[in-house]
Amino acid sequence: MAAQLHLSVPLPIRASLSSSHRPRMAASTTSLPGRKLRAAVIGGGPAGSSAAEALASGGVETFLFERAPSGAKPCGGAIPLCMLDEFQIPYHLIDRRVTRMRIFSPSNLEVDFGKTLLPHEFIAMLRREVLDSFLRSRAESCGATLIPSLVTDLEVPASENSPYVVHYIAGEGSRRKEKLSVDVVVGADGANSRVAKAIGAGDYEYAIAFQERIKLPDEKMRYYEDLAEMYIGNDVSPDFYGWVFPKCDHVAVGTGTIRAKRDIKLYQRAIRERTRPKISGGKVIKVEAHPIPEHPRPVRVRGRVALVGDAAGYVTKCSGEGIYFAAKSGRMCGEGIVRASEGGMRTVGEGDLRREYLKEWDGKYAATFKVLDMLQSVFYGSDAAREALVELCDDEYVQRMSFESYLYKRLAKGNRWEDVKMLFNTIGSLMRCRIVGRKSEVLSF
Ligand SMILES: Cc1cc2nc3c(=O)[nH]c(=O)nc-3n(C[C@H](O)[C@H](O)[C@H](O)COP(=O)(O)OP(=O)(O)OC[C@H]3O[C@@H](n4cnc5c(N)ncnc54)[C@H](O)[C@@H]3O)c2cc1C
Structure with a gap:
């Protein structure tokens, strides 16, 4: 499937594309004779796959770039119940159904959160390698073309009528340089987004999160059957919380901090100390760390490029929750492009992306984040x-x-x-x- 992509395809776009002041979609777009609108989605996490699925299902020619399709994003993997329904995530992908969230105060006062849950309610715990690969495959089955590759650069056109050019190294572990011209770009490449840099979207404050996956003996794992833990206190983080989230045969134990990033390993030691009786005898099977955005970027749409998920900065500060918001923003952006392009039949401009995606997103979630x-x-x-x-x-x-x-x-x-x-x-x-x-x-x- 990837063979057809090893060429740079010039896209003759004649319309004036990026005026944010144009009042209506129909006035700011031009039809695309003989071909469909072409979109590149950079990053195949929940944000990118959801964007690609919406775009491809809506008739847009869609290319989804992912540098590590067999990798695993460092993540606790906790998602809310509504995501299972809204994104039709099969229940068999869930490792654990958590019905008790035990919170430990700095003085180790503990409270079980979950008393009010109804019998069918729970927090779903998944491994990201499982969730991400499911969402990517579904985007492919809806018509998106997955390109396993590292995107090295996004060439922003000097003229607003010209295509964006995605430069990439094709194949996991390969050095073959390729490029692809597209009409519109969705930047879903996470917290270290190259797309954000390419369009000068500005920086955001971020936390650094550290996590160890620890395989526990069966009898210890039973304690975490339907239970997750949160630890708060200056010992585990000056401004975040430490967690133990259960997975199929292991627990993810981690913490994060915004203010004292250099001390992250000290905080990780502290969370291990606090959980010691419960995790001792366990074997560390994976150590991972990654930034978590603290607030949206100054710019989330520029020209015909939109940022979604972590690339845009959609993680809630209090809980560090970002999977649902990534998938939701990806889908919202994809659907917005489909609407504005009338099913891939017309070009889209900055005004369309602002109106159909940003305005909708901010209207729905800005207050929650605040x-x-x-x-x-x-x-x-x-x-x-x-x-x-x-x-x-x-x-x-x-x-x-x-x-x-x-x-x-x-x-x-x-x-x-x-x-x-x-x-x-x-x-x-x-x-x-x-x-x-x-x-x-x-x-x-
Ligand atoms: C330790 C930790 C624990 C967390 N726990 C939770 C949790 O329990 N629940 C929750 O809701 N959120 C959690 N989060 C936040 C959550 O992981 C993110 O908000 C979420 O992954 C954002 O999804 P995304 O698709 O925007 O970005 P990502 O998941 O980061 O996906 C970006 C994708 O882009 C790819 N990519 C990046 N650059 C390139 C490139 N140049 N070329 C090609 N591909 C590229 C990456 O390989 C990756 O697959 C946690 C975060 C961390 C760090």
């Missing part, structure tokens, strides 16, 4: 605040509201009286724990 940003700064600021967070998590109303928003990605319907109670509880917990925090600081001198 709220989670705020929660992180309130609750991850100090050990005292973290104690307050864990104390609050014991409340059933807090659990129901948090789980509903996480599992279904919608704001749970609240109860006014309970909301007021929750507000007072929050203030009470913060005040109590700040006092506890001060006392313990005094005592430690």
Whole structure:
């Protein structure tokens, strides 16, 4: 299949493509006589595969570039229930159905999150190598052409009528240089995005996350049958949390930090220390580390290039969750291009990408990201605040509201009286724990 691609195809695009001020899609696009709109999707993670699937299903000629189809993205692999339905992910791909999330405070106070879950509800734990390869294959079966290759450069045209040229080294482990001309580009190449650099999209603050996959003896693995753990405290991270997420026959144990990246290995040692009785005797089978974006990039659309997933910076700050948002933004962008190009029949411009993708995305998620940003700064600021967070998590109303928003990605319907109670509880917990925090600081001198 890849043989047909080893050539640079000139694309005679005559229309003026990138004016962000044009009012309507039909006015800013031009028909493509005799051929379909051609899109390159760079990166075959959840964002890229979902974009490629939407594009190919909608009639756009789609090329999906992935440098390591047999690799595994460093990731905890926890996804919300709604993703299984929305993205039709078969249940047999799930390693574990977690119904209890045990949270440990800095002083090791523990609370089980999950009391309010209904019998069919759970957090799905998957291995990324399994999920990603499924999503990529589905994009292929919808008509996308997978090109296993490292993209080395994206040539941005000097004229707005000319094609973008994707330069790549074809095949895993090969040195053969190739190029492909396309009309539109989706940058889904993760946190170190080359596409973002090529279009001058600017930088974002990021956390570095470290994770070890540890194979446990069967009797120890039984403890994690349907249980995941979160550890918070200055020992495991000054601004993130440590986790133990169960997989088929191993656990993923990791932590992250934004402020103190150089100390990440110290924090990893601390999370191992805190979990020692439960993971001792285990064998480390994989060690991995990767950046996690902290906020969206200054630019997410430029010309006929759109960034999605981690490349755009769509990870929630409080939880470090990005898989669902990657897949969702990829799909939203792909569908937006299909709409604007009328099924691949017309060219698209920057205005179309802004209107059909960015506006939709921001309308749906900007507020959610802001709220989670705020929660992180309130609750991850100090050990005292973290104690307050864990104390609050014991409340059933807090659990129901948090789980509903996480599992279904919608704001749970609240109860006014309970909301007021929750507000007072929050203030009470913060005040109590700040006092506890001060006392313990005094005592430690
Ligand atoms: C340690 C860790 C744990 C995490 N745990 C969770 C979790 O439990 N749940 C959750 O929701 N999120 C988690 N995240 C975040 C989540 O992994 C990301 O948000 C998500 O993977 C983003 O998907 P993506 O498709 O945008 O990017 P990626 O998954 O990074 O995919 C990018 C793809 O592009 C390919 N690529 C990159 N450059 C090139 C190139 N030049 N040429 C060709 N291909 C290229 C890469 O090989 C990769 O396959 C975690 C992140 C880390 C680092």
